[in-house]
Amino acid sequence: MSAVGSACLVVGLACALYAAAAALYGAHAGDERYVLSARRAIYALAGLAVLAMGLLELAYLRSDFSLALVAESSSTTTPVFYKLTAVWSTQAGSLLLWVLLLSLFASAVLHATRGRHREIVPYATAVLGGIGAFFLALLIFYAHPFETLASPPAEGSGLNPLLRHPAMMIHPPMLYTGYVGFSIPFAFAVGALVTRNTGADWIRSTRRFALIAWTFLGAGILLGALWSFAELGWGGYWAWDPVENASLMPWLTGTAFLHSIMLQERRGMLRVWNVSLIVATFVLALLGTFLVRSGILESIHAFGASTLGTPFVVFIAVVIGGSVALILSRLPDLRSQARLDSLVSREAVFLLNNLALVGLCFVILWGTFFPLISEALTGVERSVGPPWFDRYTTPLALVLVLLSGVGPLLTWRRATLASIRRVLLVPVAMAVLALAALLALTRAAESVPSLIMFCLAAFVVTVTVQELWRGAAARRAASGEAWPRALAGLVARNRRRYGGYLVHAGIAVLLLGVAASSAFTERRDVRLSPGQTARVGDYTVAYRQPTATVLDDTTGTGAPITLGAVLEVRRGDERFTLTPSRNYYGGAGGAEAGVIGRFFEGEATSEVGMRWGLGQDVWTAVRPDLRALEDPIREADRRFERADGRVQALILAALAERYRRDPAPAAFRLQVAPLVAWIWIGGGIVMLGALTALWPSAGARARRVRSLATARPQTHAATESTI
């Protein structure tokens, strides 16, 4: 089976290289048959990638430890869900996922553009084939997923326990879908540059792909944050860690790209900027893939050092060098067709938003790579921490939220001050109202940035509601429909517009949660014995009793031992129980740790005890003190050196019993974090908005048919059904 898998990779590489060569030859010789053949080679690549991934998954399901990859990241006791998703916790598996997604995306876009853009498509095919070939070469020569072991072990190592969380298993494919998705607009941009078709053509065909990539990348980032909050026992969701930053950067430039392409579509402006943005986004996506796997930057997420450094750096250098040379050589073709009419227009707001987004991305890039920059310049490796990032990202985020509210109020080309005043009235009033309420009723004034963010969020959400309301009212006035129908019809006919507004509102809500929780989280670290209590925020937390279970991990991660605590949380009449715990996975420790001690060495993860709430989350984590158990463990190690599994289980049960009876004080981290739930709710609104914008509109489909059917539609026909 591994032989078939290996063959898939080799034939896949041949297909990718052939696709690139045939597409280039076809374009050069003007022979479309070769371009068609190249497209089929991409389809074949997709088929092979699906087959290879399928074989690998099968090996995981069957726990085939003759494959090194399976042996190192799975085991017979790993739950099926984690067996299936363990693939992308490995380097080779995640690279194969890249190839799979790339070939699927490429096939989709080539299928969608068949018979169109005959000049651009061959070069785009060649670029996609080249990217695919690079990743396949990595798989074949550097990180072979089908590498076999001469003597397969009886049991695999299992999946890294830190990753045994549903969010963490969905998170990598989402990120990768985002990363890979941006290669489609990139490839078409290169094609457009090469053939000097620098209009909005390549944008219209790939805009949807960019939006899909953006949506998945955003969802992936959010899931990563959720995982951090719920699984890592430190209590936060974002730490400006290099790997987190690496995923955020392409998302930011991608956001800028999705906005600025509208200016090119509508006005033929910003052509150089747009191709540069998509090049930057693609390069950052490559960097994101590479950073997680490279170990060149210290990161809690860097799962293993790798040998991929050199090829990746060379590939990124080639992409940057080639793209810059191409853009420079095409500058005369990229001249803007229009000028900015007025500084008070939506175009101007888009420009500002682009500058802020790119500035934000640059700040993060600088901070992330500062250790390398500093080492290169001064010879000393130094790094910057979260406060440094916050200093720049906070004001930029505030500016962006403000712009996301102002943008929808302004009209394209020009806006009149009188009408601006009219549409600004209600949102500004709401922001002021929010300010007054916050100052009067809460202690929000203690943190100025979050106070500003609250007001801006009120502003943006009001703008969104007002836009929907005014639009529906206008539609009602024209058609006499009922409110719900008018609203649905309005959104349906202007999906991109209202989808975008919804995204704005979602981001504002999300950042509201971020602002509140980063400024007003109450956090306490305490050591408690059973019966003792501690206060955090308005809550009193009492440590009722310790828990200890063997092979009964409630979260289904397959931990052999779980130690925890039952906490009773009270606030006034409100009373509930939380049960944070800690899973010990054991297995490490080597020879010096005995048969029993081994269960406590090695990986341990926090299972957070949390009560979600719209107002605030009560978050608790426990770190049991094992010192009381140290002596019995040592004794058991000595006396039962040759104990078999059954005896070991009995000893563990006895140890658990002992911990329950006589626990040492355990260390707790207690947190009351306000409005964190709104981060996830805001994220949900963003996804809903993105989906609205992505949904193919009935009108567009009908128009496409009509435009094929009629030779010359009247200009007026199009405006009949305006809203």
Next chain:
Amino acid sequence: MEYALALVVLLAIAALVVSGPLRRREAPGPGEAPGAGEAAGPREAGLAAGADRRAELEAAKQAKYREIRDAELDFRMGKLSEADFQATDRELRAQTIAIVRELDGSRPR
């Protein structure tokens, strides 16, 4: 052994799939050409470029229509003054007509 066999079989399948269009000498079969004029020999390259240009103009025209609708929506929502709307609308319509003219001119005879 198993590896060599798998390699040969997969290569053969891939070659079969990929070489399909090359084995065809003339216009494509019905399954291959859903759009207007799919595969074409070298002689038809010029025609293909023309079709590309038309598709681009067509897309540009649709984009202009959308802009006109957007402007009208903004006007009805009270975000655009009467005078501004008239000016924008006039501009957009003039641009649309230019595109339509070019589209007419590029139609194959």
Next chain:
Amino acid sequence: MLRMDASLKRRVRLIVALSAAVALAGALVYTSFSAASTASTPSQLLGAAEPERSYELTGKVVDGSVEERGNTLRFAVRDRDGTAAVPVVYQGVVPDPFREGREVIVQGRMERGTFVAERDELVTKCPSKFTKRSPAA
């Protein structure tokens, strides 16, 4: 003179945008160098540590040095391949894989021969079976 020449206006805008970018870049460079903490090993730190500087100490937790009292964790960090060791005082959450012999990164300052770590700035590098290339048999 109220209506500026269009090209002049564009140039002014460009200059404003460029100077904003340069100002941002300058601020980034300046603040990052002044706020950054220096990566360092125990022996480097013992050699020459400036009291005001923030350091990122990398090394291994010395066997038998871990001591937990109240909310304070005390341990010593030694060179990866050596014996030079620095005592560390730490408060905050202890990362999951923290153990004696493990490689850690702690951020903090030197105060009278002791490395005083910042709250929550302890990261454990995890040389566990899950990152090894060949699986444990």
